[in-house]
Amino acid sequence: MTTIADRISIAQSQIAQAAQNCSRNSEEVTLLAVSKTKPIADIIAAYQAGQRCFGENYVQEGEEKVIALKQDYNDIEWHFIGPLQSNKSRIIAEHFDWMHTLSRDKIAKRLNEQRPKDKSPLQVCIQVNISNEASKSGVSPEEVNQLAQTIDELPHLTLRGLMAIPTATEDVNLQRREFAQLENLYLELKQQYHSVDTLSMGMSSDLAIAIEHGSTMVRIGTGIFGSRA
Numbered sequence: 455m456t457t458i459a460d461r462i463s464i465a466q467s468q469i470a471q472a473a474q475n476c477s478r479n480s481e482e483v484t485l486l487a488v489s490k491t492k493p494i495a496d497i498i499a500a501y502q503a504g505q506r507c508f509g510e511n512y513v514q515e516g517e518e519k520v521i522a523l524k525q526d527y528n529d530i531e532w533h534f535i536g537p538l539q540s541n542k543s544r545i546i547a548e549h550f551d552w553m554h555t556l557s558r559d560k561i562a563k564r565l566n567e568q569r570p571k572d573k574s575p576l577q578v579c580i581q582v583n584i585s586n587e588a589s590k591s592g593v594s595p596e597e598v599n600q601l602a603q604t605i606d607e608l609p610h611l612t613l614r615g616l617m618a619i620p621t622a623t624e625d626v627n628l629q630r631r632e633f634a635q636l637e638n639l640y641l642e643l644k645q646q647y648h649s650v651d652t653l654s655m656g657m658s659s660d661l662a663i664a665i666e667h668g669s670t671m672v673r674i675g676t677g678i679f680g681s682r683a
């Protein structure tokens with residue numbers, strides 16, 4: 455039987471291979487284990503295999519897991535990667551280390567006000583809607599600069615970079631085009647802000663292309679924890 459530990463080491467070697475193929479150092483790419491809907495026992499199993507960064511999508515579920523694990527596993531880094539309504543922002547500000555899906559000024563300001571002053575700033579990525587699909591969340595590429603400037607002026611947030619969920623497609627050319635656009639946006643942002651060092655893109659199916667286009671964080675759920683109910 456393949457264990458969670460086995461699957462983490464497989465994911466790590468896929469990252470290493472993809473990095474090597476494009477002459478990047480695999481240490482530039484962080485594996486984010488997406489544990490949404492999975493039980494705490496699975497998170498502990500991944501932790502025991504050396505995994506420290508976990509991604510959650512649902513506010514309530516994420517809060518419960520952070521609270522349950524914070525005493526005994528206090529070096530876990532918690533990343534919120536789901537959609538956030540402004541009335542739930544306090545939970546993220548109080549419990550998470552990272553927020554990947556920021557796409558509104560209003561939520562940035564709320565997170566800044568609600569971040570406990572005894573914690574380090576909340577690390578944030580701007581979510582970009584690269585395919586411009588109305589159904590997807592995120593700002594358009596043209597709106598990145600405006601939101602980046604807002605975030606940069608907020609003392610309890612640190613702008614780390616961009617996050618995207620590119621179009622799920624079999625069309626490799628479309629995929630490459632979107633990843634290349636994101637890479638360019640990221641490089642432009644990095645030139646403007648010293649704090650920017652993160653491009654959160656790539657999942658199990660498109661990890662290699664994402665890494666080829668500069669991804670520094672790949673988000674893998676099913677590949678580590680198995681399929682979700």
Ligand SMILES: *Cc1c(COP(=O)(O)O)cnc(C)c1O
Binds near residue numbers: 488535657677
């Ligand atoms: C669920 C999710 C993932 C992981 O997806 P898998 O298909 O389970 O690997 C990555 N990123 C985001 C934003 C997600 O919501």
